[in-house]
Amino acid sequence: MSNWMTDWDYPQWAAAIEQKIAAKLRWIDQRTDIWQACVLEAFRSHRVSEYHFYGTVGYGYHDVGRETLEAVFADVFSSEAALVRPQIVSGTHAISLALFSILRPGDELLYLSGQPYDTLLPIIGKGRDGTGSLADYGIRYREVPLTSSLKLDKERLKEMLTEKTKVIAIQRSRGYSSRPSFTISEIADAIRYIRSLASDVLIFVDNCYGEFVELEEPTHVGADLIAGSLIKNPGGGLAKTGGYLAGKKEWILRAADRLIAPQLGLEMGATGDGLRDFFQGLFLAPHTVGEALKGIVFAAAALEMEGFETSPSWDENxxxxxxxxxxxxxxxxxxxxQGIQSASPVDSYLKLEPTQMPGYDDPVVMAAGTFVSGASIELSADGPMRSPYIAYLQGGLTYSHVKIAICSAIQQLKAVMKNSCVNISNTY
Incomplete structure (x- = not known):
């Protein structure tokens, strides 16, 4: 067996951290059990069978596997309908599909959670410049700034809401920003308030990175439509591509027609050989998300012990x-x-350097030694090269892998700091 961690005395170090976080790990296991029971019941209710795993080619007519998969997703997310397709290539694509399908020229999109992900800014656009953005189609965009404590500002929302506001959007996860991610409780509170102001406005939640983390999803607390990626949480590490939308049937029908063609959306779309991975990935998703959660709790505790500031801290919800x-x-x-990359199962030998990436203003350094390119449910770490130089650690198919990788990353950090004659304990 390789002894590359000999200098770290890994078993004793890990045991001390795990003793500290034991109660949090038990809670994650309990949450996993609850979600696993929910997903299992959806599979049983729709009588999932071997023949559902064989997809279609060509037009994709009469794809009973696709129809059953979408029904299972709808049940899991307590929604009227779902659209789950390999033709949706990313979370950004799923969000774009949702917005373009529900907004029309003259409508207004109002983001309650401040500025969204960098990659969504070109989709929103800045005017009729021929790019095909929302702005190019005459759809107005505004955003509600967060409060001074980085919370959703309901009072400011009340001031900004107009009769043109068709969609209010909430981004659940933080993206490349310093604000916290928004909990289901906060989203539920915002939805109740929105309904008291405008009962007919459509509420959309970008659910990327959030599935199966809490015991409810935005659709459980009144969101009309949510969207996400299958190579994040709900694909369970097995999905090779794809995305989903779930919510009210009216909006799912619109999204399907936008994805394919009017009146054809739910009836067409070949699934090839991907259905087995989609079904099995969804079944494994509660466990896989649990492993990722335990890993990042461990990571936060270990990094805090070494003097680094983290968010959330290890004991936060x-x-x-x-x-x-x-x-x-x-x-x-x-x-x-680089430390995360060196402990990756794929391309561990690569030496990372920051580079410009599509959709981002700043160069990005990205550790992603994953089996599926861009799969954020697999362990990765990245960050834009701008102050205060924040790394965004995400995913992890197994808890053990995250522990090993964090050991590697801290070891790499200590080496760089030692060479710079900097003591970690005096850094913050």
């Missing part, structure tokens, strides 16, 4: 699988990501 690590210096951010 969580609503997504993203862990923020504030590293303060560009070379520390690079070192952290």
């Amino acid at each position: 969580r609503t997504d699988i993203v862990q923020q690590v504030i590293l303060q210096k560009p070379e520390w951010l690079i070192a952290f990501c």
Whole structure:
């Protein structure tokens, strides 16, 4: 057996951390059991069988597996309908599909959670510039700034809401921002308030990174439509591509027609050989998300022990699988990501360097030694090269892998800091 961690005295170090976080790990296991029972019941209710795993080609007519998968997703998310397709290539694509399908020229999109992900800004657009953005179609966009304590500002929402406001959007996860992710309780409170102001406005929640983390989803608390990626939480690490939308049937029908063609959306769309992975990935998703959660709780506790600032801290409640690590210096951010990459099962030998990526204003350093490119449910770490140089750690198919990788990342950080004559304990 390789002894690459000999200098770390890994078993004793890990045991001390795990003793500290034991109660949190037990709670995650309990949450996993509850969600696993929910998913299992949906599979049993729809009588999932072997023949559902064989997809279609060509037009994809009469795809009973696809129809059953979408019914199972709808049940799991307590929604009227769902759209689950390999033709949706990412979370950004799923969100774009949702917005373009429910908004029309002259409507207004109002983001309650401040500025959304960097990759959504080109979708929103800045005017009729021919790019095909929402703005290019005459759809107005505004955003409600967060409060000084980085909370959803309901009073400011009341001031900004107009008769043109068709959709109010909430981004559950933080993205590349310093604000916290929003819990289901906070989203539920906002939805109740929105309904008291405008009962007919459509409430959309970007659910990326959040599925199966809490005991409810936004659709359980009144969201009309949610969207996410299958290579994040609900794909369970097995889905190779794809995305989903879930919510009111009216909006799912619109999204399906936008994805394919009017009046054809739910009836067409070949699934090829991916259905088995989609079904099995969804079944494994509660367990896989639980492993990722235990891993990032461990990571936060270990990094805090070494003097780093994290968000959430290890003992805070969580609503997504993203862990923020504030590293303060560009070379520390690079070192952290290089440490994660070196403990990856794929491309561990690569030496990471920041690079420009589509949809981002700043160069990004990204550790992603994953089996599926871009799969955020697998362990990855990345961050934009801008102050305060924050690493965003996410995913982890197994708890053991996350522990090993965090050991590697801290080891790499210590080496860089030692070379810079910097003592970690005096950094913050």
